[in-house]
Amino acid sequence: GADDEDTTLHVYAAASLTSTFEQVAAVFEEEHDGVDVELSFAGSSDLVSSIREGADADVLASADLATMDEITADGLEAGDPVDFATNTLQIVVPPGNPAGITGFADLAGTDVKLVICAPEVPCGAATRKISENTGVTLSPVSQEQSVADVLGKVTSGEADAGLVYVTDVIAAGDEVEGIELPEAADVVNTYPIVALADSGQDDLAQEFVDLVLGASGQEILAGAGFAPAP
Amino acid sequence: MTTRARTTGLPGWIFVPATLGAVFVLLPLVAIIARVDWANFVPLITSESSRAALWLSLRTSTVSTVLCVLLGVPMAVVLARTEFRGQGVLRSLVLLPLVLPPVVGGLALLYTFGRRGLLGETFSAWGIEIAFSAAAVVMAQTFVSMPFLVVSLEGALRTAGERYEVVAATLGAGPTTVFRRVTLPLVLPGLLSGAVLAFARALGEFGATVTFAGSLQGTTQTLPSLIYQQRVTDPDAAVALALVLVVVAVVVIGFARQGRGSTR
Amino acid sequence: MTTRARTTGLPGWIFVPATLGAVFVLLPLVAIIARVDWANFVPLITSESSRAALWLSLRTSTVSTVLCVLLGVPMAVVLARTEFRGQGVLRSLVLLPLVLPPVVGGLALLYTFGRRGLLGETFSAWGIEIAFSAAAVVMAQTFVSMPFLVVSLEGALRTAGERYEVVAATLGAGPTTVFRRVTLPLVLPGLLSGAVLAFARALGEFGATVTFAGSLQGTTQTLPSLIYQQRVTDPDAAVALALVLVVVAVVVIGFARQGRGSTR
Amino acid sequence: MSLEVSARVVERGVDLSFSVGTGETVAILGPNGAGKSTVLSVLAGLLRPDEGRVVLDGRPLTEVGGGRAAVDVPPHRRGIALLAQDPLLFPHLSALDNVAFGPRSGGASRSESREQASGWLERVAVGHLGDRRPSRLSGGQAQRVAVARALAARPDLLLLDEPMAALDVDVRPALRHTLREVLAERTTVVVTHDVLDALLLADRVVVVEDGTVVEDGASADVLARPRSAFAARLAGLNLLAGRWDDGAVRLGAGAVVQGRVVGPAPAPGDSVLAVFRPTAVSIYREPPHGSPRNVLDTTVTHVEPRGDLIRIRSDLISADVTAQAAAELALVPGDRVVLSVKATEVSVYLH
């Protein structure tokens, strides 16, 4: 509406949502004249600790359910969190796939320079689960703190392979190649979103959540490689 | 042609490690420049978020450098010119922000000034909210930059010695006059390089800022935060912005050095 | 009771900002200590990964400090004692690792020494693989710490001046003798504080290390990387480890200062 | 402004006391390392003695006893200006601003203090160098600026440590003249190695040796009738110490010196001093025959021209002879000679 002059909506979103939420925000600003959406991207756990420490956030979109549980445990949510997308792991290799990786089994062994996420972060937890499911023991050369660090090692050609989300592979464009990982289908990462209690602009926050869950939001997410929430 | 006192000359071998060191530091910069996507350079660095981040970085770094000078000069003077029990420990502690990984520094600031921190509740009661504001960016930068200023200045103060201060006192100058008219002018080069170090550190600060102040465009998203974020989605932009940071730093440092040169 | 030359005294007001500064820097440290889970402190910091990380951090920081001294002392001497065209620019450039956000520094190192970097192919051809090794950690730490040593030492060299070097030359001492017997001993305090700064910075280094060297327990996972990682799942452990880092730094810094005190 | 000082500085082997009357100028003389600069540091409040007192015009400035400092006024509150042995001009200020520093700290306005400063620079004959930085001054020019700076501070007590060092012969008399004018109204302590300074500038002389005061008296007195070997050498006089025995001075080695007694008559066994001028000493290759005289066997150690005359220095005493006489005797260090001096030329007084 026209009475939304000079209002700002603060949206905290997981780093993996960067490009999609930028598009969603653009759509939202178009629909709400005078509203400015300010996006803050970081690792989910950093976002949660910021919010718990008093950051001025209206909406939180997290990359896993565990971190969202911390919000609900503190009672910081305005409504129930809703899952809005899922993501799965893929093998990522430098262009041309110099090490000739074809599947998960090729990642075992020490002659392949493999980088994965540390088990403490969601993509690392997922990696470990696949490894347990398949019984393939990985011997990575590095356990990174974030997807970005894994991608960085692969795009620079330093590593022969890495394990990251499908959406990350797509976002990285032709700097990398993705290799389908059927074993990942069982290990799905779910993204929840919620409007926050301290917002002061509950309606607007809820409208943003609705946009993400709605058709145009889902379309943008699908374009980036996210699967719909079950 | 002016007459000049000559230097005694350096041993020739010293240029070998010096060149090696310079190459080691400079090559990575060359590598960055080599990666810049010059075709899109201008649009990349003039996007709204880039300009906002650059502007914020410059402002906050300047403010925190001023804070570092205001608080750090007295600290350095006290450390260099007095002796008291526990001074050694205090000096080590003051250096600590140097050794703390910035993220831990940011956490420590949150634990102190955050809503649930040591002082946070007092501050909240007064209606002051520091965390996640531009003030928080300044505080984070000040926290990590302070040791640079203190250490360089204390070194300069100790090297300069107290001889001239003593002379000034025998001429009837009180402590404040001595400080203003003798101590400060004599260590001006040291103070300037300390300030340059502090400014540079503040300009490049990222970990503590993101943790304590967050990263919100226009308010708390500094250039390094933007670079960190872009690195994932748009490496070209990240590299271009890093180059901007480098150029800004070179200009500022060069400017400060020039100012220093002329006072000599 | 020994007789002592007295200082001229400081203006009283100077203690106000000095105390303010000290409180600002020290409170966050207190806040960290207040958060430590003392009940589990010992098990947290003696876990295998903690010990491995601490040991790796100490080793790599020591090696990179040595490298900084070996390469940085000649650089500082050349910058302080020669004059050439473009010296100002070179000095600013050498300072750049200070201003580069560490992550960008790590990227720059990757672009240079990585497998597909500027020199990487040459290195690969020689069978040298730097990435993901402790050597990479050392390189990253050296890269970010070097400016500290160079800046402090250049300042000390300039403050000390060339007078004694000139005297030594007129007594027949060649450049190497002058360097070894006059220049170095005279700036020893400056060199020591530079080395302490470099060591502290190397000890706290995280961004560049993680980006360039990765993070694998026992090989490349330094204490700051471990803290960063633990922060998510086990904040108690992260805080405890941060405290360990702080204590190590205080001990090392205090030790270095003591050594310096005795040479005065 | 009268001054009283007593100070013990164990580390430097100094333990002495003396006083200076209002408006008086006292010269401190003594060999290198005697403790002259140490005393000035104690006076200026730059060094706290292990034990001692400094009282300026009844106001205690330092009072240390039993290891505790009861009073210790900081240097800038003492009203004492010190010209140290090293000029230490502020390197970041011009010569003029260096001199203006004292007046400015004393509360004068910028232009006023600069005016005063340029007056002082004129008086030490470096008025044209006011805008030079100290690094661009010659050694003597820097020394003159430092003197001007100390004088310009207008202190209650002025301490000058070798103010004439590094100055050329041309400027010394002029500066001495200036100082005499300035010091006439001021209480001053001046350390010097030059007997002319002591005579011309000072009312009183304090001779310090090995950290203690060995002489203290009016300048002319001390230099005419020195009681210490150092003061005698300073005054260019020969001094022999011995015991009064049978109407003569018996020296340690058994030799005897006759002389005129000045002042109170000594009793037998009293320790006495025999003082005479080098020009009164004659030199012989062989012992002379004639009217009874004081005769001393000795060895030549130095032969030096001294103005028109040649000074022959021996183990014991010095003799000044004309160049002609010296040429005839063809003396070189190591020669054994006989020195003689008429008894009427020798002053004898109680030690």
Add this chain to the structure above:
Amino acid sequence: MSLEVSARVVERGVDLSFSVGTGETVAILGPNGAGKSTVLSVLAGLLRPDEGRVVLDGRPLTEVGGGRAAVDVPPHRRGIALLAQDPLLFPHLSALDNVAFGPRSGGASRSESREQASGWLERVAVGHLGDRRPSRLSGGQAQRVAVARALAARPDLLLLDEPMAALDVDVRPALRHTLREVLAERTTVVVTHDVLDALLLADRVVVVEDGTVVEDGASADVLARPRSAFAARLAGLNLLAGRWDDGAVRLGAGAVVQGRVVGPAPAPGDSVLAVFRPTAVSIYREPPHGSPRNVLDTTVTHVEPRGDLIRIRSDLISADVTAQAAAELALVPGDRVVLSVKATEVSVYLH
């Protein structure tokens, strides 16, 4: 080792040249700021002149012409040791190690160089201070160590800038003696303000004023028959410059001075110098009547004791009179007096 130097340093207003023969000791005298230290810096290779040459024993060390340096040997390769005006002892080394620095740099072993060093320290009478840091030495002690350090370096050419500064009267003759022994075999340039140093240490004297050489000759000659006002004052002589006119020296003001011509006879109109000792000058309150004499009307500017005598300084010349005479005349600065000197006491020579 013979030395030839010519140097122009525009910024400091210095443009001079002189030479030193093998084994010769040359004293450079001159007022403050004349350029003495500047010349030593050029010789030691610490300052590159705008134009000039330094040649030591046929080996060019500096050759600068037209703004380009053709030759510029670095200081440590010159074989020239410099004792500068400021002692600048290495603060991190003990006195002994300071002195041992030169021998050590010259290739001597550690123990050998320390042995030599302690010998040198003995010779300047501070042997007992070998293990002290410079910061714990008195001014004069530091100066002595600096002298020892310069001597110990055993250079081909030794440059001493005021080696006797800050030394007490006791040690000066001894050090002069030591220096004379040492300098006898060495080529040396010594800057000094003390005429005794020039007479005792130097074979030749070079007087520098305003950056140029105004006199250059054997020490005794220059001091006996000075051609420059500075050298005359240094030697304690009166010097009047004028033109040869009708068998006398006509001064600027119209006064005329009679004297004995020494050396080649001047032609009418030649510029000549009249030189005489202050002791030869008599003082009168009123113009004296009697045999024709040189008589000068003037004003007293200073009255100073000088040894046994009192020196009366006037605008033109000085007179030394006995204390008695001075007391009778009761002169104070400002008094108008008449000075007279017998023609036989005045030496006249060509300028």
